[in-house]
Amino acid sequence: MTDQLDATWTWLRTSPLLGVLLTLGAYRLGRVVHERSGRHAATQPVLIAVVAIAAFLLLADVSYDEYLRGADLVVFLLGPATVALAVPLHRQAAHLKRLLVPLLVGVPLGVVVSVSLGYGLVRLLGGGDELALTMAPKAATTPVSIVLSEQVGGIAALTAVLTIFVGIMSAVLGPWVMTRARIRHPHARGVAMGSVSHGIGTSRSLADDPEEGAFAGLAMGLTAFATAVLIPLLLAGLSRLV
Amino acid sequence: MTSSARPGSTRFVDGLLWLTGFWLVGELLVRLTGLPVPGAVAGMLLLFVALQVRRPAATSSVLTAADGLLSHLQLLFIPAGVGIVAVLATVRDAALPLAVAFVVSWVVGLVLVGWTVTLLLPRGDRGRRTGEPGAPGGAAS
CATH class of the missing domain: 1.10.150 (DNA polymerase; domain 1)
Structure with a gap:
C-alpha cells in the first residue's frame, strides 16, 4: 500500500497536472480571500497564491522545475493576454490624442528612472554588476523583462521574480503613494501604474477605475517597447558612470 | 458541451x-x-x-x-512569482542593495511619471480625480 502511495506521489510530482492544479487552485483561493477581506489592497490574489504555492513546494519538497512542468502551460497564456491589451486601449482610443504628449514624455522618463536607479543603486550599494543588470529591466512586463535580462547579462529567473514583486508592491501600495503625492487624475494615475508595474499594477488600476486601467495597460505596452529600445543605450552609459 | x-x-x-x-x-x-x-x-x-x-x-x-x-491577468503571473523559491539564496546574500534599489526605483518612477503626466495634461482637465466624470468637453473628445 505504501509502495503504491509512493509511486503515485512520484508520478504526481513530475506530472504537469500538479503545477496546473496548484496554480488554478491557489488563484481561486486568492480570489476568495480578496473578496472576503472586502477587496483589501493587501490581499492581491497573485500575492496570496504565490505565498501558498511557495509554502506547499517547500513543505512537500517539490522543486520549482517540477512545478513549472505544469505551470508553464499557464504562463503560455501571457502571449495572447499581452496581445489582448489592445482591446482596452481600442476602447479608450478617443483619449489618445490628448494624451499623446504626456505619454511620449512620461513613459520614456519612467523607463530612464527605473532602469538607472535600479541599476545604479544596486551597484553603489555593492550588489555587483550581474545583480544590477538583473534589476535594470524589472519594470517591463515579465515576458519582456526576462528576455532583456538574458540579453544584457542578468539572471533571468531573478528578474522574473523582481518583476512580479514590483507589480505586487505597486498593486498594494501604488494608489496610496500616488494619493499622498497628490496625483489624482485617472489618466496620470494609470500611466504611472503601468509604467512602473506592468500587468499586475494594471490589474489593480482596472479594478479601481476602467479609464485608469486602460491607460495603465497602454503605458505597460509602451514601457515594454521603450525599455527594449532604451536599455542597451542606458546601460552602456551607466556602466561608465557607476 | x-x-x-x-x-x-x-x-x-x-x-x-x-x-x-x-x-x-x-x-x-x-x-x-x-x-x-x-x-x-x-x-x-x-x-x-x-x-x-x-x-x-x-x-x-x-x-x-x-x-x-x-x-484573470494576475493568474498568469503566479508561476513567475513562485520562482522566489529558486532564487531565495541569491536574494538573501544581497538583500540590502536589492531591496533599496527595488523600492527607490519604483517609488521615484511612480511619482515622477504621475507628476509629469499631470503637468502635461490639457489645462482645465488637471483637477479631475479618479472616479469623477471628465471635465466638460474633456472625456468626450
Whole structure:
C-alpha cells in the first residue's frame, strides 16, 4: 500500500497536472480571500497564491522545475493576454490624442528612472554588476523583462521574480503613494501604474477605475517597447558612470 | 458541451484564434525586421490598429476572449512569482542593495511619471480625480 502511495506521489510530482492544479487552485483561493477581506489592497490574489504555492513546494519538497512542468502551460497564456491589451486601449482610443504628449514624455522618463536607479543603486550599494543588470529591466512586463535580462547579462529567473514583486508592491501600495503625492487624475494615475508595474499594477488600476486601467495597460505596452529600445543605450552609459 | 448559450458555438475558439494569430504575426514581424520588442507586444500594436480600422461589434469573439483573459491577468503571473523559491539564496546574500534599489526605483518612477503626466495634461482637465466624470468637453473628445 505504501509502495503504491509512493509511486503515485512520484508520478504526481513530475506530472504537469500538479503545477496546473496548484496554480488554478491557489488563484481561486486568492480570489476568495480578496473578496472576503472586502477587496483589501493587501490581499492581491497573485500575492496570496504565490505565498501558498511557495509554502506547499517547500513543505512537500517539490522543486520549482517540477512545478513549472505544469505551470508553464499557464504562463503560455501571457502571449495572447499581452496581445489582448489592445482591446482596452481600442476602447479608450478617443483619449489618445490628448494624451499623446504626456505619454511620449512620461513613459520614456519612467523607463530612464527605473532602469538607472535600479541599476545604479544596486551597484553603489555593492550588489555587483550581474545583480544590477538583473534589476535594470524589472519594470517591463515579465515576458519582456526576462528576455532583456538574458540579453544584457542578468539572471533571468531573478528578474522574473523582481518583476512580479514590483507589480505586487505597486498593486498594494501604488494608489496610496500616488494619493499622498497628490496625483489624482485617472489618466496620470494609470500611466504611472503601468509604467512602473506592468500587468499586475494594471490589474489593480482596472479594478479601481476602467479609464485608469486602460491607460495603465497602454503605458505597460509602451514601457515594454521603450525599455527594449532604451536599455542597451542606458546601460552602456551607466556602466561608465557607476 | 451544452453549457454555453449557443451549443456548438465557436466564439471562444474564434477569439483565441484571433489573439494567437496576431501573436504569430507579431513574432514573424519582429523576427523578419529585427525590431527590439517581443512578438506579443508587436502583436498587441497590430491588433490595436486592426481594431481601429475594422471596429468590430462589442459582442465580437476577439473582444470577448480578450476581456476574459484580462480579467484573470494576475493568474498568469503566479508561476513567475513562485520562482522566489529558486532564487531565495541569491536574494538573501544581497538583500540590502536589492531591496533599496527595488523600492527607490519604483517609488521615484511612480511619482515622477504621475507628476509629469499631470503637468502635461490639457489645462482645465488637471483637477479631475479618479472616479469623477471628465471635465466638460474633456472625456468626450
